[in-house]
Amino acid sequence: MQTISPSPNPTLSLKSLFSDHKPLIRARPYSSNRALKRVVVQCVYRRDSSGGVGSNRADWQSSCAILASKVVSQQQDTEKTGNADITAVNGHKTLDLVPIDSLPKPLTITDLSPAPMHGAQLRVAYQGVPGAYSEAAAGKAYPNCDAIPCDQFEVAFQAVELWIADRAVLPVENSLGGSIHRNYDLLLRHRLHIVGEVQLPVHHCLLALPGVRKEYLTRVISHPQALSQCELTITKLGLNVAREAVDDTAGAAEFIANNNLRDTAAIASARAADLYGLQILADGIQDDSSNVTRFVMLAREPIIPRTDRPFKTSIVFAHDKGTSVLFKVLSAFAFRNISLTKIESRPHRNSPIRLVDDANVGTAKHFEYMFYVDFEASMAESRAQNALAEVQEFTSFLRVLGSYPMDMTPWCPSRGD
Ligand SMILES: O=C(O)C(=O)C[C@]1(C(=O)O)C=C[C@@H](O)C=C1
Structure with a gap:
């Protein structure tokens, strides 16, 4: 897949973005491979003297699971x-x-x-x-x-x-x-x-330069997610086009405009059509009308979890003895009636494969994973604290990514549905 950078401008100064700000000094090298630190969750959600969870910022921050590497900031x-x-x-x-x-x-x-x-x-x-x-x-x-x-x-x-x-x-x-x-x-x-x-309803359009007709098109470019969200509709429209991935939907529209491409369409928003002077060849081309991106x-700092409105908590965990821990972890939530809203696994990049030797059978090679779980509870609730204390017993790595208010905005399908 070809990747087109929508706006190459390596010498850009931030001054152009913030006219009232001082120009920036040159970038300092940034190290992105910091070692992951194991997190102890038990001591994380301390109770205050009244038995409740500390409710001020200092309590919460001092008990936050990722204190180990927190940036001191205001x-x-x-x-x-x-x-x-x-x-x-x-x-x-x-x-x-x-x-x-x-x-x-x-x-x-x-x-x-x-x-x-x-x-x-x-x-x-x-x-x-x-x-x-x-x-x-x-x-x-x-x-x-x-x-x-x-x-x-x-x-x-x-x-x-x-x-x-x-x-x-x-x-x-x-x-x-x-x-x-x-x-x-x-x-x-x-x-x-x-x-x-x-959560944002996503309403895609097929965009091309003014005067271009669908029959002229040989390729459609967009963000890979947008291409996949419109795959069936592109086929239904009878377009005989190659699909190419670019960094973002609006960048695809900008690329077509900047390069005067008359054989290429972009999948992007109606706003992108306005911004980059393109026409809308087809409107609402997502394969499902209720297409939503979360x-x-x-x-830099966590927020204080509360109980006066629906909260969600996101965690990530792993176990050095493999995936067998998954059932136990999930049961820690099930026993407390805590609903999971999402589970995702990603390769455990630090140790992607675990070898299990059995003299009689040979060597099994298991893939190792990081598990990401979102659950419907606030870290200010004791059932969530207890669940995590239990999860911590089963896992070799556990981190709370955040405890935050759920998006409860009324359902509003994208335009045209
Ligand atoms: O390319 C964009 O416009 C984006 O904001 C990225 C992105 C994504 O990463 O999924 C966001 C929402 C849509 O689902 C399609 C693309």
Whole structure:
């Protein structure tokens, strides 16, 4: 698969993104392969003297499962929740985050610097270019935010770690295309906390240069998730086209416009059509009308878990004796009536294969996994604390990725459904 970088600009200065900020000094090398530290969860959710779970920030932070490598940083609660300049973007209410004539270029790895910058608005990193669904998700999660495009998921993580952004909003799964594996791997490699989730109805369009007809097309380009979410419809439309993956949906639209490609269409949002001057050849081409992508919000600090509204908690665990632990772990939740909303496994990159020698039979080679589980409970609830204390007994590695409010916004199918 060919990968087209939507906006190559290795020398970009962040000054162009934040005109009121000082120019950045050059990036310092960033080490992304920090050793994973085993986490002790038992001592994590301490009770206070009254028997309840500590409810202030200091309690929660001191008991957070990933204290071991936490960056000392200052919480910035600068979110604004007032009504901003809301417009319909791709059928969803979201912010018109950037003026069309001055689109910011995505951050690249060379733009990253540890220098903190201070502005009035919450700075939210997302992967892609303006018009990407991730930008709309950032606007839904943080109305009024200053959305910062990044060329890679990893850059969005680092932008938060280095104080260039206050939050990152990243996709983790789609109802049709499944998990975005890269972000599961990055959640483990980095030390950010999940502080929220948003679910965004995704309404895809087929975009081409003005005057181009479907019959002229020889290829369709888009983010791999978008290609997979529209696979059946592309075939039904009778398009005899090659599919090519690019970094993000809006980047595909921008690429067509910048290169004046008359044989190529993009799968992207209606907003991307507006931003890059393309026409909509077909509207609502996702294979299922209720196509939804779930994004998580990431921050340097965890939020204090509460019990006055529905919370979800995300964990990741592994066991050095293999997958046999899975049943025991799941039963720790089942016995406490805690529903799981998601389970995902990824290769255990530190020890991907376990050899089991049996003199009579030979050597079995088992693959090893990291298991990611989301469950419907807050870490402020004793049943969740008890479940995790039990899980910790069965596992050799356990980390709480975050305990955060569930997205309970009313169901709102994408435009045209
Ligand atoms: O390419 C974009 O527009 C994105 O925001 C990325 C992304 C993804 O990674 O799944 C987000 C939502 C849609 O499911 C398709 C693509």
